[in-house]
Amino acid sequence: MSTNPSKKFKNPMVNWIEYRLPIFSFLDNSLGSNYPTPKNLNYFWNFGSLAGITLGIMLVSGIVLAMHYTAHVDYAFDSVERIMRDVNYGWLIRYIHMNGGSMFFIVVYIHIFRGLYYGSYHAPRELLWMLGVFILLAMMATAFMGYVLPWGQMSFWGATVITNLFSAIPLVGDAIVTWLWGGFSVDNATLNRFFSLHYLMPFVIVGLVVLHIWALHVHSSNNPIGIDAKTEQDTLPFHPYYTVKDLYGLGVFLICYAFFVFYAPNFFGEPDNYIEANPLVTPAHIVPEWYFLPFYAILRAFTADFFLFAYTPISWIMSAKLAGVIAMFASILLLLLMPWLDGSNVKSSKFRPLYAMFFWIFLLNCVVLGIVGGKPAEGTWLYIGQFTTTYYFAHLLVIVPLVSRLEQPKTPPESISAAVTSTAQG
Amino acid sequence: MRNILQKHLNLYFALAVVVFSFGAADSMAGGKAPKPPKQEWSFDGMFGTFDKAAAQRGFQVYQEVCAGCHSLRQIDFRHLAGIGYTEEQIKAFAAESEVTDGPDDEGEMFERSGIPADPLPSPFANDQAAAASNNGKVPPDLSLMNKARIGGADYVYALLTGYTDPPSGIEVPEGGSYNTYYPGHIIAMAAPLSDEGVEYQDGTKATVAQQANDVVTFLAWTAEPEMERRKSMGLKVLIFLFIFTALLYRVKKVVWKGAKLR
Incomplete structure (x- = not known):
């Protein structure tokens, strides 16, 4: 981290802290007026910040849900319904989390296809791109385990189908599946470990995101014409130009998100997941999210x-x-x-x-x-x-x-x- | 190479024939249920609310008809305030049920009359008892029924009013009934509603369609008791977001004015 020792702020308190912990110049260099950004970014470049904000929304709503959720096969389904009915604003928090998963993937898929179209993975951004792919993989693992937690029919049968995939591995496949399940079928042990891992994985994603943004800030964003910024004429300071543009994009995004949360909260879901998991009854069509x-x-x-x-x-x-x-x-x-x-x-x-x-x-x-x-x-x-x-x-x-x-x-x-x-x- | 290709073409052809004949057999047996017709509901749309009178009549239908077999596990008596019952009415409903409580200080279980914090009583002690009394099939819990079926309220209404005589050539097994809208058509539940099967306290004529309408409205509430609050909050949130976003758009325009040519 290159800190500028001559960096002076107006507020003496800020200067006192800055001298000991250069956090203000760090912020200024990463999201502030001292971070030069290509001036020709179009609105497809909004989706990175949207993904980061959605991750934050998922973390906060998820932590509150975990306060009320019971990870046990006999109580999980009812505890989710308890959240929906008896916890203050529980329905709101749960619908924010449930639809947030879909919103997260919509935003990230657009972000990925933007990268593919504009060639954002080219040198010198190969590691930036690869970290993004790992974030996608971690998101998928998190989303899959999260979908199991309400312990509905699709939760249970989705978990059964996907974990069973590992049995295709020659020789050790069956042993791996038993190890994943913590038993001989998807059961209480499976639900408990999925809950534990579903709580852990978002923080792994946060770590990957930190690396992703770190790598981004070394060479700054790619841009629609794919020519790197050469002079000051090519760039604008991130603040206020891109902070305000990202905020406006956030507003549009939140309108879409809120529409689903309040008016079509189960649009992305499967009706079968409002039936409690039953190992003896297989749904007609098992489909993932x-x-x-x-x-x-x-x-x-x-x-x-x-x-x-x-x-x-x-x-x-x-x-x-x-x-x-x-x-x-x-x-x-x-x-x-x-x-x-x-x-x-x-x-x-x-x-x-x-x-x-x-x-x-x-x-x-x-x-x-x-x-x-x-x-x-x-x-x-x-x-x-x-x-x-x-x-x-x-x-x-x-x-x-x-x-x-x-x-x-x-x-x-x-x-x-x-x-x-x-x-x-x- | 050519042999392999030939083999595969044959296989594909055979598969296509098999698939096609399955499809034909399926449509001939009428295996696919028709799409339930769209109904008008008080709770539809952005401003929809529960028709409280209908929901209360629906609660009566549930108690007198459905509750013999179907539980409503997610609903406590106190929740009934959500469809407009007063505290006194709720206490009276609860007091009608006997609840086993305990253990008391001597370690004994005891009977008491219900209070608003108790759940609605379930008709069977457990799934095994429920299955034993119903030809081996557990009558599903109804709390989330409107959310747990493709088609939602329209499907539940279509099912309740969809009992007909089977078309000629279809054998209905003992203990089953023919229903136009049930997937596969053979349903273990006998037609539950009949004209004047309940006597409404508010004098509404209790046709099958009326009872179905009322009980579906009631079940819409049991499935989504938060719906009215959700929609009214959503309106405020969206109005706020539209104004806030419009302002941000202006700010963005002002900040960016001339920036690109700087």
């Missing part, structure tokens, strides 16, 4: 006769189930390699029309995967799922490396200020 559906579709695409994308050729090595599990995890882990899969020396898709077209197809493909994940894995839906799964991997492993290396990008402007001036004047 919407934000897992694309990955669920990839998992289920691998059937014994899935020829299109490589199960049949490897069927002598592993079961279709194991191939599905590996593909599901690979679909996220592959994102870690984006900085190297994309070999272009121009970052932003604005100057790469062919690449941009494939970006939109990829986005559409992910949406279709999400739709398929919510349908029963049979008939036409299964084939669509297999096709879109194949395309998902083809995009990352074939299209991105080839197009990025073969396409001749348009010439980006000289600098950010040149780009801004030309659009402002013409």
Whole structure:
């Protein structure tokens, strides 16, 4: 941390503290007037701060919920209903937390696709990007365990299906599943450890976010034209320009969030989760929360006769189930390699029309995967799922490396200020 | 290579045939229940509230018809203030039930009459007793019924009014009934409502449709007792956020004026 010893503030109290703990210059350098930020960021750059604020909302509402929640198979469902009915503003806190999960994923998915479109993962931001992928993974683990806590039918059966995936691992699979469960089925021990881990993981995410922001502040934000800031003309101080822009974005976000909390609180949920968990009754369709559906579709695409994308050729090595599990995890882990899969020396898709077209197809493909994940894995839906799964991997492993290396990008402007001036004047 | 491809094409074709024939069989047996028709509810929309008179009649229907088999575990007598009952009425309702309490100072359990803090009594001591009295099927708890089914209030209403004679060729097993809107159509619950099956204290004519409307309104309240407070708070929150965001937008415009060309 480079501190400026000559930094003087007006308030003597602030100076007294600053001399001993340079926290004010630290804030000024990271969120204040001393943090230069590209001046051409568009509204897609609001979603990082929105994700951070949503994480804060989830932490606060979650800690209050934990004060009233009972992690026991006999009481969990009723304790959640107790929160909804008898705890002061319990319904509000719970709906904020429940819908906050969906809001968090919406914001983060937009944030990720923004990074993909504008090439934010390129040098020197590879670690920044990779930390983001790890945040996504930690969020998924947290959300999955959180969904189990109300102990409804989808909680229980979702937990059963997902933990069972690990049984596909050769030799040690069954032992791992027993170890995860703390018994021979999803039961009280499972619920207790999920509660414990669901409380722990958000703080792991906070740690990752600190690293993510630290890495961000070394080279500052990428921007829509992908040319790094060179002179002072290219930047604006973060405060007041981006503090006020982020606050305005926060206002718009909170309107959407509040609409769901107050007027459609169960829009993202499954009716089945208002039925208490019953190990003897399996729901007709077990579906995960919407934000897992694309990955669920990839998992289920691998059937014994899935020829299109490589199960049949490897069927002598592993079961279709194991191939599905590996593909599901690979679909996220592959994102870690984006900085190297994309070999272009121009970052932003604005100057790469062919690449941009494939970006939109990829986005559409992910949406279709999400739709398929919510349908029963049979008939036409299964084939669509297999096709879109194949395309998902083809995009990352074939299209991105080839197009990025073969396409001749348009010439980006000289600098950010040149780009801004030309659009402002013409 | 060509052999493998051929094999797979065959497999796909066979699968398609199987899937198609399953689909056809499914639609022929009428396995899919129709979508429940949309009803008008007092609690619909951004400004919806519970029709308290209907909810109170619905409570009467619950007590006289449903409570014989279905519990309402999440509801205490004191909660009934939410559908407009006075403290005296609630005490009177509670006092009608006998509650086993204890142990007392001698370690004995004892009987007392109910108080507003007691939950509504459940018809069966446990799930096993409930199943034993109902052909092996536990009648579900109704507290969250409107939230726990796809279609919500419309579905519950359609189910209660959807009992018909089975279409020709459909065999209804012993102890089951045919219901248009139940998934699979064969439901273990016999038609619960009948015309004039209850006698409303407020003189409303107790048709099946009226009783269904009333009990669904009551169950909408048991499922979401916070709904009225939620919607009225939501309106204030949204009005605040709209004004606050509009102001922030102005501030942003003012701060950014000319900034890009600086």
